[in-house]
Amino acid sequence: ISLDDSSLRDTLWEFQIELMECDVALPVAERISEVLRERLIGKKRKIGTSVEEIVREAFREIVDEIFIHSLDFDEFIEKTEKPILLVFIGVNGTGKTTTIAKIAKRLLDNDYTPILASGDTFRAGAEEQLREHAERLGIRVIAHRYGADPAAVIYDAVAHARARKADVVLADTSGRMHTNVNLMDQLRKICRVNTPDLVIFVDEAIAGNDAVERAMRFEREVGIDAHILTKVDADAKGGTALSVVYETKKPIAFFGTGQRYEDLKKFSKDWFLKQFLG
Amino acid sequence: KLGKSLREAIRKLARSGRVDEAVVNEVVRDIQRALLQSDVNVKQVMELSKRIKERALKEEPLKGMTAREHVLRVIYQELVNLIGKPAQIELKPQKILMVGLQGSGKTTTTAKLARYFQKRGLRTAVICADNFRPGAYEQLKQLAETHGIPFYGEKNEKNAVKIVKNALENMKEYEVKIIDTAGRHALEEELIEELKNINKVVNPDHKFLVLDAAIGQLAKEQAEAFHKAVGITGIIVTKLDGTAKGGGALSAISVTGAPVAFVGTGERIDDLERFDPDSFISRLLG
Ligand SMILES: Nc1nc2c(ncn2[C@@H]2O[C@H](COP(=O)(O)OP(=O)(O)OP(=O)(O)O)[C@@H](O)[C@H]2O)c(=O)[nH]1
Ligand SMILES: Nc1nc2c(ncn2[C@@H]2O[C@H](COP(=O)(O)OP(=O)(O)OP(=O)(O)O)[C@@H](O)[C@H]2O)c(=O)[nH]1
Numbered sequence: 151i152s153l154d155d156s157s158l159r160d161t162l163w164e165f166q167i168e169l170m171e172c173d174v175a176l177p178v179a180e181r182i183s184e185v186l187r188e189r190l191i192g193k194k195r196k197i198g199t200s201v202e203e204i205v206r207e208a209f210r211e212i213v214d215e216i217f218i219h220s221l222d223f224d225e226f227i228e229k230t231e232k233p234i235l236l237v238f239i240g241v242n243g244t245g246k247t248t249t250i251a252k253i254a255k256r257l258l259d260n261d262y263t264p265i266l267a268s269g270d271t272f273r274a275g276a277e278e279q280l281r282e283h284a285e286r287l288g289i290r291v292i293a294h295r296y297g298a299d300p301a302a303v304i305y306d307a308v309a310h311a312r313a314r315k316a317d318v319v320l321a322d323t324s325g326r327m328h329t330n331v332n333l334m335d336q337l338r339k340i341c342r343v344n345t346p347d348l349v350i351f352v353d354e355a356i357a358g359n360d361a362v363e364r365a366m367r368f369e370r371e372v373g374i375d376a377h378i379l380t381k382v383d384a385d386a387k388g389g390t391a392l393s394v395v396y397e398t399k400k401p402i403a404f405f406g407t408g409q410r411y412e413d414l415k416k417f418s419k420d421w422f423l424k425q426f427l428g
Numbered sequence: 429k430l431g432k433s434l435r436e437a438i439r440k441l442a443r444s445g446r447v448d449e450a451v452v453n454e455v456v457r458d459i460q461r462a463l464l465q466s467d468v469n470v471k472q473v474m475e476l477s478k479r480i481k482e483r484a485l486k487e488e489p490l491k492g493m494t495a496r497e498h499v500l501r502v503i504y505q506e507l508v509n510l511i512g513k514p515a516q517i518e519l520k521p522q523k524i525l526m527v528g529l530q531g532s533g534k535t536t537t538t539a540k541l542a543r544y545f546q547k548r549g550l551r552t553a554v555i556c557a558d559n560f561r562p563g564a565y566e567q568l569k570q571l572a573e574t575h576g577i578p579f580y581g582e583k584n585e586k587n588a589v590k591i592v593k594n595a596l597e598n599m600k601e602y603e604v605k606i607i608d609t610a611g612r613h614a615l616e617e618e619l620i621e622e623l624k625n626i627n628k629v630v631n632p633d634h635k636f637l638v639l640d641a642a643i644g645q646l647a648k649e650q651a652e653a654f655h656k657a658v659g660i661t662g663i664i665v666t667k668l669d670g671t672a673k674g675g676g677a678l679s680a681i682s683v684t685g686a687p688v689a690f691v692g693t694g695e696r697i698d699d700l701e702r703f704d705p706d707s708f709i710s711r712l713l714g
């Protein structure tokens with residue numbers, strides 16, 4: 151039986167709704183639905199297979215294509231000249247500071263020496279939060295006084311890493327809205343002065359359509375090399391990951407799956423498919 | 429005060445001159461897309477679209493109203509019904525419990541809210557009941573000290589319920605007491621249990637759900653969990669100074685029955701505004 155427009159239309163609409171209920175951003179869900187239609191119209195359907203099954207199978211292929219951008223974090227750390235500078239950026243409250251601590255632990259477990267740069271010189275308790283993590287992990291923090299220039303703090307941390315032969319500098323920055331011109335300028339300066347090896351955009355897997363807007367804004371205005379999506383354990387459905395990678399074409403390095411140091415999951419397509427499409 | 433997509437939709441109606449089904453369908457589809465992009469719950473958007481369409485086609489436009497005014501009125505009314513009125517903020521002695529997901533803005537909003545009551549003549553104190561997050565005690569303490577707000581916390585106490593018991597003992601002289609709690613989500617059973625225990629001990633007059641404007645479809649299930657655990661009496665939507673529209677708040681309103689009290693529009697102490705349904709709706713319709 152050949153798939154025609156009328157047999158596809160309802161199924162694709164239902165499928166698009168399902169995608170949106172899983173936090174796939176509207177424009178991405180619409181685009182996926184269009185691509186599915188383009189690929190399936192006129193295709194032959196075997197007796198016994200439902201249209202839904204065919205759509206799901208075609209969708210799996212699309213997911214494969216979307217997640218073609220990859221970054222093997224461990225390999226990157228191994229092959230890059232030390233000291234490596236990783237700068238973590240994103241809007242407020244997404245999990246940057248906690249994620250830095252998790253990555254520091256991972257590096258320690260792999261016998262690397264990380265040091266932390268307290269680049270959030272603005273928010274109440276930011277330095278204390280980072281220091282507490284550093285203390286628990288037994289690693290060094292470089293910080294200046296409250297209100298200092300974050301670019302200078304990070305610069306200082308890299309110089310320190312070089313002198314002490316530390317492997318990786320994990321630079322924390324304050325959360326900021328992409329709508330705040332001064333803060334975006336500050337971020338550009340941080341990157342210009344320090345030329346990070348990776349700029350990592352940390353956002354929450356539980357954010358909706360705005361995740362795409364902010365990823366694109368940060369990518370356009372500062373440039374990002376990879377994503378980390380946190381709070382997956384809050385029952386996130388995974389659509390945010392799909393939308394964000396679809397738009398930025400940058401890889402997801404990790405998922406944050408909880409508040410403990412071990413709650414950092416390296417991105418894998420199979421894990422994504424199992425986790426979110428069951 | 430209309431968002432751009434609504435203006436576009438209404439322009440299409442204006443050209444048609446009468447309430448014709450094809451044009452209404454097109455207008456409803458535009459509204460639907462705007463609401464979905466604003467993170468309103470998908471099922472809720474579909475139900476709303478159906479109601480708007482039925483009313484637009486079946487109801488008689490009021491005397492003297494054009495077709496476009498009629499459809500506009502229906503859309504606006506349906507949204508106003510969903511969003512409800514802003515919460516009444518009583519300037520009297522009360523205990524307020526702040527709850528919500530990790531990173532939603534509870535600690536910052538606790539300080540903002542304390543400043544709000546303080547400016548209006550009420551002796552207000554903030555209490556740190558977050559003994560889990562590194563630096564949580566210092567964060568609230570610094571905010572409080574910077575703005576002359578009395579603070580209570582116990583840096584090394586392992587039991588959050590004990591902290592609030594002691595807090596209420598020690599802060600009796602303060603008329604308004606606002607209790608900041610650690611972030612938690614629906615699947616963290618022990619943390620939800622802890623919250624129920626804190627709630628029992630405090631017996632707050634208000635339980636505010638602090639919700640990030642950017643939250644996606646999860647808003648409904650999370651709001652349900654908090655409502656089931658402690659009974660939400662008010663909602664605060666934060667980070668509206670970004671580009672997020674706060675559509676998740678509509679789910680929170682409908683599952684808790686609670687009104688929106690305030691919105692957070694920045695990181696400073698004064699970046700707290702009373703909720704305004706009209707500007708919220710116009711932002712929602714983008
Ligand atoms: N459940 C869960 N919570 C997380 C995860 N990652 C971070 N968090 C929590 O989210 C909250 C905010 O984390 P932070 O690390 O302070 O976030 P941030 O981006 O540094 O915040 P700002 O610096 O204020 O912008 C904390 O309560 C963290 O414990 C995660 O993967 N799962
Ligand atoms: N731009 C902006 N940032 C906000 C707003 N409200 C809070 N923030 C920021 O969001 C981040 C998280 O705020 P917190 O107050 O630490 O959030 P929380 O809910 O207490 O976090 P946990 O205790 O970890 O669950 C901080 O960087 C705040 O400054 C707001 O309305 N606008």
Ligand SMILES: [Mg+2]
Nearest residue numbers: 246247270325
């Ligand atoms: Mg931080």
Ligand SMILES: [Mg+2]
Nearest residue numbers: 534535558564
């Ligand atoms: Mg907090």
